[in-house]
Amino acid sequence: MSERRPFHRKQPRTWWAQSPYVAYTVRELSGVAVALYGAILLAGLVCLARGPDAFARYRQIVASEASLLIHLLLFVAVVWHVVTWFQTMPKTIPKLILHGRPVPQARLTAASLVFAAVCSVALLAVVVVVGACS
Amino acid sequence: MNDATKKRSIAPVFWLLFGAGGMLSALFGPALILLTGVMLPRGWGVPERFGDYAHVLGFARNPIGKLVILAVIALFFWHGAERLFLTLKDMRAGPLPLLRLATYGVAAVVSLVTLTLLLEIGF
Amino acid sequence: MSDVMVRSKTIELRILRYRPASDAEPVFATYQVPYSDDMSVLQALQSIKDTQDGSLSFRWSCRMAVCGSCGMMINGDPKLACNTFLRDLAPKAVTIEPLQNFPIERDLVVTVGDFVKKIESIYPYIVPKVAKSIEDGAYLQTPGQMAAYESFADCINCMLCYAACPQFGANPDFIGPGAMALLQRYNGDSRDGGQQRRLDSISDEDGVWSCTAVGICSEVCPKQVDPANAVNQNKTKSAFDFFLRFLRPKAAQ
Numbered sequence: 001m002s003e004r005r006p007f008h009r010k011q012p013r014t015w016w017a018q019s020p021y022v023a024y025t026v027r028e029l030s031g032v033a034v035a036l037y038g039a040i041l042l043a044g045l046v047c048l049a050r051g052p053d054a055f056a057r058y059r060q061i062v063a064s065e066a067s068l069l070i071h072l073l074l075f076v077a078v079v080w081h082v083v084t085w086f087q088t089m090p091k092t093i094p095k096l097i098l099h100g101r102p103v104p105q106a107r108l109t110a111a112s113l114v115f116a117a118v119c120s121v122a123l124l125a126v127v128v129v130v131g132a133c134s
Numbered sequence: 135m136n137d138a139t140k141k142r143s144i145a146p147v148f149w150l151l152f153g154a155g156g157m158l159s160a161l162f163g164p165a166l167i168l169l170t171g172v173m174l175p176r177g178w179g180v181p182e183r184f185g186d187y188a189h190v191l192g193f194a195r196n197p198i199g200k201l202v203i204l205a206v207i208a209l210f211f212w213h214g215a216e217r218l219f220l221t222l223k224d225m226r227a228g229p230l231p232l233l234r235l236a237t238y239g240v241a242a243v244v245s246l247v248t249l250t251l252l253l254e255i256g257f
Numbered sequence: 258m259s260d261v262m263v264r265s266k267t268i269e270l271r272i273l274r275y276r277p278a279s280d281a282e283p284v285f286a287t288y289q290v291p292y293s294d295d296m297s298v299l300q301a302l303q304s305i306k307d308t309q310d311g312s313l314s315f316r317w318s319c320r321m322a323v324c325g326s327c328g329m330m331i332n333g334d335p336k337l338a339c340n341t342f343l344r345d346l347a348p349k350a351v352t353i354e355p356l357q358n359f360p361i362e363r364d365l366v367v368t369v370g371d372f373v374k375k376i377e378s379i380y381p382y383i384v385p386k387v388a389k390s391i392e393d394g395a396y397l398q399t400p401g402q403m404a405a406y407e408s409f410a411d412c413i414n415c416m417l418c419y420a421a422c423p424q425f426g427a428n429p430d431f432i433g434p435g436a437m438a439l440l441q442r443y444n445g446d447s448r449d450g451g452q453q454r455r456l457d458s459i460s461d462e463d464g465v466w467s468c469t470a471v472g473i474c475s476e477v478c479p480k481q482v483d484p485a486n487a488v489n490q491n492k493t494k495s496a497f498d499f500f501l502r503f504l505r506p507k508a509a510q
Binding site: 006007008011016019020024090091093095097099100102105 | 275277278282283333334357358360361362368399400401402404405408421423426427445469470471472473475476483485486489490492493
Binding site: 013015016025028029031032033034035036037038039040041042044045046048049052055056059062063067068070071072074075078079081082085086115116119120121123124127128131134 | 155156157159160161162163164165166167168169170171172173175176179180181184185186187190191194203206207210211213214215216217218220221224225226241244247248251252254255
């Protein structure tokens with residue numbers, strides 16, 4: 001007992017960049033991409049409030065090749081956010097008991113991904129249809 | 135430390151905002167990015183005029199349009215703020231009050247600015 | 258006739274040693290261990306202790322992954338030594354270290370006192386929702402009601418989840434996945450009425466709010482307890498309680 005001298009190993013400062021935590025860090029950064037897209041929309045709102053000339057310049061920038069690339073990168077990041085979001089979501093609710101047994105989390109994830117796809121497709125469909133009819 | 139001395143955390147406020155933003159972006163994020171970033175600017179699948187000043191202003195002047203714009207911008211920022219705060223905390227990027235200001239603080243300012251601009255634009 | 262399998266091959270074990278009386282800090286020691294395909298890492302450690310170095314210290318008991326004693330880092334992953342087999346690791350050298358995120362007492366033995374205190378702190382017993390005397394008979398529970406908390410009752414307190422959790426690594430006061438699994442074992446039990454007091458005990462920064470849903474705790478768990486579910490469903494409950502507590506009747510507090 002008198003020999004006790006517990007040794008504390010320090011957590012590596014870059015643990016978040018090492019296995020097995022890299023996937024987690026990438027997942028978190030995909031959530032930050034959501035805000036980056038929000039910033040693009042905010043810029044649009046600011047230009048809209050400034051008037052037609054400012055907004056026209058905003059539209060020009062958004063129509064550029066660089067903007068297309070940024071949006072495609074953000075699209076990939078946000079899709080990863082969607083997938084990891086619904087992988088994590090079942091952990092945030094009590095076990096769903098159906099017919100006396102817990103529903104497997106993978107099934108909840110699959111169902112919510114289908115629902116999310118339907119929502120996004122529906123939004124696009126509404127805009128496309130309204131556009132075609134006007 | 136017994137229960138009486140435990141201080142309740144205010145994390146729930148930010149967590150619920152993070153959750154709302156996460157759900158909204160999970161359901162509609164991909165579609166919105168394609169719409170505003172690819173389809174509208176190029177007129178692919180939607181008339182290009184839908185993205186012009188008159189149309190967008192009309193949308194932003196509509197009360198429902200205002201709610202949509204406010205919800206999307208504010209909640210997307212609150213979601214990103216929580217994620218960025220926790221990531222910076224993981225990376226030990228700085229003192230926590232500074233990290234909170236740089237993330238939650240920015241989201242709060244953005245929410246206020248968005249609301250103000252939407253009211254400025256009028257009805 | 259000997260019924261022990263012939264050990265004709267050897268494997269190298271690199272073990273982090275630490276003797277507080279003589280070592281300033283932990284240092285790796287290397288051992289060559291004759292092994293057969295049926296041997297676990299635990300048996301290799303026992304072979305070293307029996308035939309090469311009697312000073313090697315490690316915890317073990319059941320040898321069959323139900324007692325939770327032999328948790329350690331094997332090639333960088335938290336595992337039970339009795340449940341990890343040399344045939345899956347050979348022929349490369351095996352690196353063995355004490356469980357991550359815990360102070361080292363000696364060799365592969367870590368300090369567990371704080372973990373025990375955490376388990377004790379979450380009211381780990383049924384607080385009957387409805388008081389019953391023996392004469393009233395047993396509390397009845399359907400298989401569906403049991404399924405709601407069953408996985409959390411499987412926890413063997415091996416602490417692999419704590420070794421995997423980087424937020425526990427950053428904050429040793431975090432209540433952690435194992436204690437939360439035990440909490441949810443009781444909160445999810447239909448016979449129990451102690452949900453509010455347990456919720457109150459984990460609504461602080463060192464409670465559920467230290468968790469960032471990394472989720473690796475559930476991946477390393479040898480018993481499929483799913484501690485990540487225990488922690489994160491209580492984030493949801495704690496969050497709603499934060500706002501709805503003002504609607505609670507005074508007596509319930």
